[in-house]
Amino acid sequence: MSVKLGVPSKGRLMEKTFDWFADRGLILSRTGSEREYAGAVEGIEGIDLVLLSAGEIPRELASGRIHLGVTGTDLVQETLVQWDQKVEPLAELGFGFADLVVAVPGAWVDVDTLDDLDAAAAAFRARHGVRLRIATKYHRLVREYLRRGGVADYRLVDSQGATEGTVKNLTAEAIADITSTGETLRANHLKILSEEPVLRSQATLYRSRRAVREPEHQAVLSALYDRLGFEVRNRVTV
Numbered sequence: 001m002s003v004k005l006g007v008p009s010k011g012r013l014m015e016k017t018f019d020w021f022a023d024r025g026l027i028l029s030r031t032g033s034e035r036e037y038a039g040a041v042e043g044i045e046g047i048d049l050v051l052l053s054a055g056e057i058p059r060e061l062a063s064g065r066i067h068l069g070v071t072g073t074d075l076v077q078e079t080l081v082q083w084d085q086k087v088e089p090l091a092e093l094g095f096g097f098a099d100l101v102v103a104v105p106g107a108w109v110d111v112d113t114l115d116d117l118d119a120a121a122a123a124f125r126a127r128h129g130v131r132l133r134i135a136t137k138y139h140r141l142v143r144e145y146l147r148r149g150g151v152a153d154y155r156l157v158d159s160q161g162a163t164e165g166t167v168k169n170l171t172a173e174a175i176a177d178i179t180s181t182g183e184t185l186r187a188n189h190l191k192i193l194s195e196e197p198v199l200r201s202q203a204t205l206y207r208s209r210r211a212v213r214e215p216e217h218q219a220v221l222s223a224l225y226d227r228l229g230f231e232v233r234n235r236v237t238v
Helices: 011-022 057-063 073-079 114-128 139-148 183-187 215-228 232-236
Strands: 003-008 027-031 038-042 047-052 068-072 087-092 098-105 132-136 154-158 174-179 190-192 199-201 203-208
Touching: 003 011, 003 057, 003 215, 011 027, 011 203, 027 047, 038 047, 047 057, 057 068, 057 073, 057 087, 057 203, 068 073, 073 139, 073 199, 073 203, 098 114, 098 139, 114 132, 132 139, 139 154, 174 183, 183 190
Parallel strands: 003 047, 003 068, 132 154, 132 174
Antiparallel strands: 027 038, 068 203, 087 203, 098 174, 098 190, 098 199
């Protein structure tokens, strides 16, 4: 039975992940056509490569169907309740950087902080009789962030598409979304609050705490951790 390593199945995340492992002497490759989602690992025997969407990897780790997986910090913490009981971060990979931020219309010149947003939300409800809408796909993370920041009188509305366009399209008054440069937000006349982001995310290698650990996995994982330069403390928990 092999150790299963899940990595993103396409795009720059897949390419950067392949490069990261190659720099450490492990060659990851796609086999067959791009529709087959099959792959191989050269450099250490006993590792199967599983190609998945980045969004699927947190659930596969939490279920124990894969032992290791590369995905974004944001996806793990948003997707998994009590994520740290289900997965363990082993290494930040130094790419896939993005911040989860709250952004409001640039015309809201008096709204720069969470306190300002709270005041604006209260004024909005007093004027319109409904709560201010914040469009996002990161409901868990944003709700907790706003709770800690003392923001009330808002409601989250789901957005799985072009979140930055929801204000212009009048389906939300503000947004919370991932950004790497902020250019798309500025192009849509939105500004980021001058607070710490909801979350700073990057591609990270995680270990499943729930995957079945057979005796033969120990030697494979120890060899892998040696190759990747991990500390012994990461080895003993497999």
